[in-house]
Amino acid sequence: LPPQHNADPQKTAFLLRKQWTLYSVTPLYGFSNADLKHYARLLSAFTAAEKQKGLAVEVGVELDIKVTVSNVPDLKGSDRDQDAILVQLSLRSSASQKNSEDKLVWLGCFCCVFGDHLSENLPEDFTCLPLFLANGAEGYTSIVGSWFQKTFDCCFRRLAISPLNLSWMAAMWTGCQVDKTTSAMELVFSAPCLPYPLDISYAIHPEDAKALWDTVQKTPGEITQEEVDIFMDCLYSHFHRHFKIHLSATRLMKVSTAIASAHCDGIIKFLQSKYLAGVLMLLTELAISQIQ
Amino acid sequence: MDETVAEYIRRTVLKIPRDEIKMMLQKWGFLSEAQLETINFHQIKDNISQDVVQLCEENSADIKQAAVLDIIYNNIYPNKRIWSVYQMNKTGEETEFFDLTDFKKKFKRLLRSALKNVTITFKEYEDNAIWIRIAWGTPYTKPNQYKTSYVVYHSQTSYVFISASVLKSNLPLLCQALVVASNYQDIREMELRSHSLNSLKDIVFKRYSQNFQTYSPRPLTEKNVAPETVDLRIIQENRNEKERIQRLNREVFGDGPQPKIEFAQYKLETMFKSDPKMDVLDKKEPFRCLVKFSSPHLLESLKSLAPAGMADAPLSPLLTCIPQKARNYFKIREKKGVLPGSFVSP
Numbered sequence: 001l002p003p004q005h006n007a008d009p010q011k012t013a014f015l016l017r018k019q020w021t022l023y024s025v026t027p028l029y030g031f032s033n034a035d036l037k038h039y040a041r042l043l044s045a046f047t048a049a050e051k052q053k054g055l056a057v058e059v060g061v062e063l064d065i066k067v068t069v070s071n072v073p074d075l076k077g078s079d080r081d082q083d084a085i086l087v088q089l090s091l092r093s094s095a096s097q098k099n100s101e102d103k104l105v106w107l108g109c110f111c112c113v114f115g116d117h118l119s120e121n122l123p124e125d126f127t128c129l130p131l132f133l134a135n136g137a138e139g140y141t142s143i144v145g146s147w148f149q150k151t152f153d154c155c156f157r158r159l160a161i162s163p164l165n166l167s168w169m170a171a172m173w174t175g176c177q178v179d180k181t182t183s184a185m186e187l188v189f190s191a192p193c194l195p196y197p198l199d200i201s202y203a204i205h206p207e208d209a210k211a212l213w214d215t216v217q218k219t220p221g222e223i224t225q226e227e228v229d230i231f232m233d234c235l236y237s238h239f240h241r242h243f244k245i246h247l248s249a250t251r252l253m254k255v256s257t258a259i260a261s262a263h264c265d266g267i268i269k270f271l272q273s274k275y276l277a278g279v280l281m282l283l284t285e286l287a288i289s290q291i292q
Numbered sequence: 293m294d295e296t297v298a299e300y301i302r303r304t305v306l307k308i309p310r311d312e313i314k315m316m317l318q319k320w321g322f323l324s325e326a327q328l329e330t331i332n333f334h335q336i337k338d339n340i341s342q343d344v345v346q347l348c349e350e351n352s353a354d355i356k357q358a359a360v361l362d363i364i365y366n367n368i369y370p371n372k373r374i375w376s377v378y379q380m381n382k383t384g385e386e387t388e389f390f391d392l393t394d395f396k397k398k399f400k401r402l403l404r405s406a407l408k409n410v411t412i413t414f415k416e417y418e419d420n421a422i423w424i425r426i427a428w429g430t431p432y433t434k435p436n437q438y439k440t441s442y443v444v445y446h447s448q449t450s451y452v453f454i455s456a457s458v459l460k461s462n463l464p465l466l467c468q469a470l471v472v473a474s475n476y477q478d479i480r481e482m483e484l485r486s487h488s489l490n491s492l493k494d495i496v497f498k499r500y501s502q503n504f505q506t507y508s509p510r511p512l513t514e515k516n517v518a519p520e521t522v523d524l525r526i527i528q529e530n531r532n533e534k535e536r537i538q539r540l541n542r543e544v545f546g547d548g549p550q551p552k553i554e555f556a557q558y559k560l561e562t563m564f565k566s567d568p569k570m571d572v573l574d575k576k577e578p579f580r581c582l583v584k585f586s587s588p589h590l591l592e593s594l595k596s597l598a599p600a601g602m603a604d605a606p607l608s609p610l611l612t613c614i615p616q617k618a619r620n621y622f623k624i625r626e627k628k629g630v631l632p633g634s635f636v637s638p
Contacts, residue, residue, distance in 0.1 A: 184582065194600060196593040198585065205580035212564065212579075238564055238579060242610060242624070249602040 009273045011074040014086075014107070016273060020133040021141070022159035022266040024287035025110060027119070027126035028152035033071055033083060039151075040069040043087070046147045064092040066102055077114030077281055082129055084111035089140055106136030108144055113280035118288050130287040131280070132156060133268075159266040159287055163252035166262060169282065171228040173257040174213045176275055178206070183258040183271075185209040187235070189250040200250065202239060206258060293349045300437050301348055301358050304365060305341035313340055316368070320361045323347050355437065359413035363425050366442055366455075367417070370489035373442070373455040377484045377492055377618070378467065380450045380476035388475060390447045392416070399424070399473035406465055411435040421446050428462050441466060444489065450476065451496050453489060483621035491551035495615050500551050537598045540605040544612040550591030556620040558583045558610065563626050578626070591615070 044067040051065070068088040075084035086109050090102035110129035112118075119128035134141040145156045161169075174185050184203040191198040216231045217223065236247045254263045260279050261269045268283065270276055308316055314333050317323055323344070331343045348357075366373065396414055403410050409429025416422050424443040429435035441462065444453040452470055456463050467479045486492050494500045528534070564579035587593040594611050597603035606612070614620055 191593075191597070191600075191602060194593050194596045196587050196589040196596070198587045198590075198593040198597070201582075201584040201586075203582045203584075208564075208575075208577075208579050208581075211575060234564075234566055237566065238581070239583070241565065242558070242560065242562070242608060243583075244604040244606075244608040245597060246602055246604075 008074050009276075011072060012276055013273060015075075015109070015133070015270050015276060017269065017271060018107075018135045020109075020135050020268050020270075022161075022268055022283060022287070023132040023134065023145075023156045024159050024290040025130055025132045025148075026155045026291055027122055027128050027130075028110075028148070028154050029125055031127040031152050036069045036071065036085070040067045042151070043067045043069065043144065043147050047089070047143055050143050050146075065105075066090045066092055072109070072111075075109070075111050075113070075280075077112070077277060077284075078116060080116035080119075081112045081114065082119075082127055084109060085129060087144060089136070089144070106140040106144070107134070108136075108141065109133045111280065111284070113277060113284045115281075115284040115288055118291070127152075130291055131159075131284045132287075157290060159283070159290055161262055161264050161266055161286065163264065165286060166252050166255045166264060167228050167232050168223070169260075169262050170255045170257070171213060171216075171231045172223060172278075172282075173255070173259040173275075174206070174209045174231075175217060175223075176257075176259050176272075178258045178272065182206075183256070186254075186256040187252060188254040188256075189247055190253045191250045198250075200245075200247070202235070202247070204235070293353055294355070296437070297353060297355050297358050298345050298349065300355070301353065301361065302341045302345050304358065304362055305344050306337055308365060310337055310340070312368070313337075313344075316361070316364055317344065319364050320357075322351065322353065322357050322361070327351075355411055356413065358437075359411055359425055359427070360415060362437075362440070363413060363415045363423050363442075366425075367415075367423060370455075371487045373457065374485060374487055375444075375453050375455050375489050375492055377482040377496060378452045378454060378470075378479050379482055379496075380452065380471060380474060380479045382475070382477040390474075392422070392447070395422075395447070395473045397473075399469050402469040402472050403465065407431065407462075409433060409435050411437065419446075420448055426462075426466065443470065445470070445474070446493075446497075447474070449497070452479070453492060483619040485620060486553040486555075488552040488554075491553055494551040495553075495618050500546070500548060500615055534599070537605040541595060541598055541607075544606045544609075545591070545595045550589070550595065551615055553590050553614070553620055554588065555584060555586040556590060556611070556614060557585075557622070559623045561623065561625050585611075590620075 044065065047065050047067060066089070068086075068090070070086050070088075072084040072086050076082070086107070088104060088108075089106035090104050092102050109132065111131050111133070112129050113131070115128065115130055118130055119126065122128065134144075148154060149156060170185065170187060183206060185206055186201060186203040189200040189202065191200075212234055213231055216227050216234070218227065239245065239247050252264070255261065259270075259272050259275045261271070268279070270279060305313060310333070314328065314331075317328055318325075327347045327350075331340060331347070333340060400412050403412060403426070407429065408431055411425075411427035411429075413425040414422060415425075422443075422445045424445070426441045426443070427435040427437045428439050428441070439457070441457060442455045443466070445451075454463075454466065456466070471477065471479050482496075484492060484495065558581075560581040560583060561578040563577075564575065585594070591614065594603075594607060598605035598607060610622065610624065
């Protein structure tokens with residue numbers, strides 16, 4: 001995995017240990033880093049209007065939603081990447097005083113980590129932030145997404161992660177050096193089309209999984225498709241030896257390691273700040289593939 | 293009537309599906325037929341339960357009666373809880389005569405001597421099942437009627453089914469009470485858990501159709517099958533293979549319906565073996581894995597894997613042995629020189 005951009009891990013810590021839903025976003029037209037406060041005001045008004053329409057998430061109590069839009073310069077791969085943009089939605093109950101704490105209810109982050117090749121041939125009016133991460137209620141994601149789509153003529157799509165890509169993540173993340181090996185390397189498979197659906201969780205002790213991967217990977221720092229295939233085949237055949245079941249005929253749904261966990265519906269959880277950039281780089285790549 | 297009892301009865305009635313309330317109250321027998329006639333069972337459940345509480349007030353219900361209603365509910369809907377299976381042992385062959393009164397007395401005495409505050413309720417059913425409901429308290433607090441454990445004991449057998457739920461710390465005491473009350477020597481937990489109490493009974497009492505090896509030189513003919521309209525343009529590929537798979541499946545799983553369990557777990561501590569050409573891991577230590585299978589009906593799901601092309605037939609004995617071995621939690625170690633077998637570890 002590539003070395004971390006000179007980032008302050010504190011600034012990106014908000015990404016860790018939360019469940020993020022992933023989207024690919026086409027380039028934003030007419031977006032400017034200088035107008036973030038302005039966007040926050042516009043988005044705030046839009047959100048309030050949506051609430052009046054009855055499309056709001058919360059019902060009953062009169063709630064005041066505060067919107068913050070900021071940039072996160074530490075969240076990028078190279079200097080050619082755009083600064084990441086963070087959108088925060090907080091609730092201020094009208095009864096509370098100015099000094100009381102707002103309750104953070106939704107986070108959205110646009111970023112691009114080593115994804116500058118997408119912007120290579122685009123005019124300057126476009127801002128490339130192909131990866132969007134959302135944490136919080138779906139209703140808010142929908143409102144924020146709608147506003148960005150209308151305002152910057154872009155398109156959000158849920159990022160699906162194929163079994164092929166999940167296998168890559170499994171292999172890559174298994175090879176990472178982790179200080180305390182507490183989490184198993186877990187693969188979750190599903191066979192939904194049977195009369196009674198079947199789910200299989202296959203968890204391997206992280207030391208043993210890493211030992212296997214280390215014998216498969218020939219060049220440190222490089223991973224080939226062939227190596228990923230061999231690694232997965234080894235795991236499948238160990239399973240088959242015991243249970244006579246062909247895991248390759250089922251669908252790989254989720255991969256969990258000490259580094260991160262990823263679900264095929266485009267849901268991710270980052271667990272280690274040391275490898276955050278690496279995982280984001282991979283996800284940026286997936287987002288870019290989905291856009292193109 | 294105590295407020296807590298009233299509330300408990302109200303909540304218990306609310307759990308029952310509306311169409312079943314009258315039947316359950318009749319089974320309970322605490323309210324008379326005349327009283328039941330006064331309740332409108334077509335109104336919303338909230339109102340039905342209020343009416344029931346009102347009538348219970350008239351009859352001065354106490355916690356003992358309320359507890360019986362709770363047992364009746366759990367007896368009809370046992371699948372809402374998760375059940376573990378325990379087996380009791382004693383040396384000596386004599387099957388002693390089971391004295392229910394003596395059992396109840398000893399059970400209560402042991403629990404009460406350790407914990408002053410417990411509510412213990414018994415109900416016997418026709419199939420020789422004794423249901424015991426225990427609401428746990430502490431030396432300083434009254435029993436919490438919402439923190440309950442249930443025991444189902446078939447006195448003709450050495451098996452006990454326990455749904456302990458929350459207070460696992462009371463489990464050893466509960467086990468001790470059972471052993472003493474039933475005149476056994478000890479009790480051990482089997483590696484068998486499920487939501488389906490009846491399936492657990494099927495498994496331990498061997499009530500499912502077992503897979504006897506039958507040799508059929510000709511395929512078994514089905515009765516009462518409507519003649520298929522044969523479209524000669526459709527050819528069944530691999531018919532022989534499909535029939536072979538069906539036959540092998542029948543041999544390992546048997547013909548009848550499978551007992552219903554929802555999961556099986558295997559802790560694997562076997563060696564990793566691979567094709568030597570692949571030049572991969574060749575450690576002398578076990579490749580440690582934990583495999584969990586889950587499904588709304590696991591055994592039927594596993595049975596459908598080979599016909600669906602997702603598994604070889606016959607399926608591994610590690611999976612097909614679940615009913616015979618009466619367990620769904622396994623620890624598998626390498627057998628020297630042979631394919632992995634199930635070496636049972638305590």
